[in-house]
Amino acid sequence: MATDAGVALSSSQLETSSPAATVDTKGCTIDASEFQQKYDDLPAWDIGRPQPEFVNIADHLHGSILDVGCGTGENALFFAERGHTVTGVDFLAGPIETAQRKNSERGCDVTFKQHDALKLSQLNEKFDNVLDSGLLHSFSNDDLQQYVAGLAAVTHPGSKLFVLCFSELEPGSKGPRRLSETAIRELFADNWKFESMTRTRFIVREDTQANYSDDGPHAWFFVAERV
Numbered sequence: 001m002a003t004d005a006g007v008a009l010s011s012s013q014l015e016t017s018s019p020a021a022t023v024d025t026k027g028c029t030i031d032a033s034e035f036q037q038k039y040d041d042l043p044a045w046d047i048g049r050p051q052p053e054f055v056n057i058a059d060h061l062h063g064s065i066l067d068v069g070c071g072t073g074e075n076a077l078f079f080a081e082r083g084h085t086v087t088g089v090d091f092l093a094g095p096i097e098t099a100q101r102k103n104s105e106r107g108c109d110v111t112f113k114q115h116d117a118l119k120l121s122q123l124n125e126k127f128d129n130v131l132d133s134g135l136l137h138s139f140s141n142d143d144l145q146q147y148v149a150g151l152a153a154v155t156h157p158g159s160k161l162f163v164l165c166f167s168e169l170e171p172g173s174k175g176p177r178r179l180s181e182t183a184i185r186e187l188f189a190d191n192w193k194f195e196s197m198t199r200t201r202f203i204v205r206e207d208t209q210a211n212y213s214d215d216g217p218h219a220w221f222f223v224a225e226r227v
């Protein structure tokens with residue numbers, strides 16, 4: 001099935017095999033300079049509040065939290081305000097500084113630090129929960145494998161993973177690569193048990209809405225438990 005192949009293919013295969021490429025349009029990791037360019041402007045995802053999917057599951061989340069690719073920190077701060085111990089990491093200094101400023105303004109106690117999500121094991125810490133809002137779909141196939149290995153290193157059996165990522169239902173090629181449900185399930189087949197996989201939308205800034213589907217880019221929101 002075309003949508004299943006994405007994660008297993010190399011970048012070069014993705015460029016040449018058209019059925020898979022219609023789903024996984026980007027075989028390259030989005031690097032720091034590309035993200036920095038987005039932050040130099042106003043990024044589509046920086047909506048000044050948590051993504052609703054994370055708000056919806058808040059009552060089901062217990063214990064410490066790592067927010068990977070936390071950006072300017074809205075999801076991390078939301079959970080800190082609910083009493084969780086939260087660490088937020090992002091590889092860019094700018095968004096981390098903004099997150100730290102919001103942290104003091106709101107009287108929160110999140111640990112925000114600059115750290116590469118592809119080196120999660122170097123955090124030398126284990127978390128009860130990991131949040132990923134918009135990072136997973138930024139990686140090439142090889143980096144996806146490395147990222148998922150890092151997620152295992154910062155979790156323990158019973159830890160929960162909450163991910164919001166672009167789905168193959170989003171037409172066109174604006175934004176990051178699209179991931180299919182099957183590709184996601186393959187990626188997390190070892191070490192994780194899926195609890196839910198929901199079709200949903202990203203909320204994006206109103207001024208960027210025209211780049212995506214009405215009601216926001218199609219997305220997957222999934223919850224998995226570390227086994």
Ligand SMILES: C[S@@+](CC[C@H](N)C(=O)[O-])C[C@H]1O[C@@H](n2cnc3c(N)ncnc32)[C@H](O)[C@@H]1O
Pocket residue numbers: 030035045046047051068069070071072073074075089090091092095115116117118132133134135138
């Ligand atoms: C789409 S944004 C989402 C930001 C935030 N989670 C939110 O929902 O507003 C993805 C974030 O991941 C960060 N990022 C991308 N690659 C990363 C990496 N290798 N290590 C750490 N952060 C990364 C980017 O700088 C950016 O802030």
